[in-house]
Amino acid sequence: MPRLIDSTQPPLKFIPPSFNLLVLQIFGWLLPIILRYRTRPWLPAGIINIEAKNTKVLAELYQQFQAGKIRFLIAFRHPEVEDPLCMLYLLSHIVPKVARQQNISLQHPVHSYFMYDRGMTVWAGNWLGWLFSQIGGVPVRRGRRLDRQAIQTARELFANGQLPIAVAPEGGTNGHSGIVSPLEPGVAQMGFWCVEDLHKANRPETVLIVPIAIQYRYIDPPWSKLDWLLSKLEADSGLPVQSSSQSAIPSREEIYHQRLCRLAEYLIAEMEEFYRRFYHQDIPKTISSDTTSDLDLIARLHQLLDKALQVAEQYFGLQSKGNFIDRCRRLEEAGWNYIYREDLSDINALPPFKRGLADWIAQEADLRMLHMRLVESFVAVTTNYIEQQSTAERFAETTLLIFDMLSRIKDTTLPGRPNLGWKKAKITVGEPISVTERWISSQVDKQAARQAVTDLTKDLQVALEKLIAD
Incomplete structure (x- = not known):
């Protein structure tokens, strides 16, 4: 369970520059x-x-x-x-x-x-x-x-x-x-x-x-550390670990691409069911297949991101307008307005009843913002980023985004990324x-x-x- 804000906070004051x-x-x-x-x-x-x-x-x-x-x-x-x-x-x-x-x-x-x-x-x-x-x-x-x-x-x-x-x-x-x-x-x-x-x-x-x-x-291309990181993500997700060294595929790039797609499809399917079951979102069920294309995965990912934002937008009473980045920005500000209360002159002077309500709202707002934080990690993911250049850097960037997503859900809202090399x-x-x-x-x-x-x-x-x- 991610660590969340558990109480209302004073307003976020402007920090004036004081060049030294x-x-x-x-x-x-x-x-x-x-x-x-x-x-x-x-x-x-x-x-x-x-x-x-x-x-x-x-x-x-x-x-x-x-x-x-x-x-x-x-x-x-x-x-x-x-x-x-x-x-x-x-x-x-x-x-x-x-x-x-x-x-x-x-x-x-x-x-x-x-x-x-x-x-x-x-x-x-x-x-x-x-x-x-x-x-x-x-x-x-x-x-x-x-x-x-x-x-x-x-x-x-x-x-x-x-x-x-x-x-x-x-x-x-x-x-x-x-x-x-x-x-x-x-x-x-x-x-x-x-x-x-x-x-x-x-x-x-x-x-x-x-x-x-x-x-x-x-x-130095961090292929061995990428193998370690993918294995960790597979284990954390509940997938059988598929070591790259044991694969029958001859090309190293193909091995990592296959593992990444397998992990991505599994996580998308799990998150689709999560939002379908617990947030009552209308997401069509998709039968997993070994022939699922990158294009299909990206289409499902974008649909999933849209639904995740809608869950938060519905809570804060926001319209789903603009691209993913625009929507994330509006949700962040809406959540902060519920947590960092500019309408309360002195939160410590509130009677226990009103303070309890304020804390309740802050906790729930922070939890709802987690949907937006998950979306933030994937706003730039495209179908051909790795296909254009199958470099260790691009594999690492995509794998680390998945690490961010899993970390936000299972550990903390501030994931400590693993270092893959100089x-x-x-x-x-x-x-x-x-x-x-x-x-x-x-x-x-x-x-x-x-x-x-x-x-x-x-x-x-x-x-x-x-x-x-x-």
């Missing part, structure tokens, strides 16, 4: 060690190498920024939780080194403000909120239609801060180095707001958005996109403004997808 250069320097010194041993210091896993491409572009942008010629926002891919650490390493270690090599003069520090999910401090602890505030973080409530304080703070920093600002336009991790999730429009909107703010202040700076891709590779990160800096050039055409009317945001978001999506395809 000393804290940033200390964190920068420790960063290589943190990247290597972030999770379990005694295991040979972590990121031991970060290589960057087109870094000179970023160094030149910082030089122009520091000269007062431009303002820019870094829009970086967010496949894994290590991404912010890699971005910090890029700015604090690689960019200054490249600048020195290219005789590009930069002032210290080379850093950026950044936006982060306020929910990170819920599961990690208050210390993380303190650390992020000291190194320039701005917390945002992802599910809120308008988190005014976060937006105003970020908007002010973008236009007037001493540093650029970094945002992950996907809004959260998707666990796939090779897939860019649909981008949220906030980054594009921030770009147009910045141009507007500069225009009102009669300032000449050009506003740019810089796409940056991050991808991960294992130093990794390297590849960071690719794309060509900056000018927002200033698009601003005049966006000022015709409200429809033109909305269309400009949509077009810029699409262009940024294409740019990020091209960077991971190169």
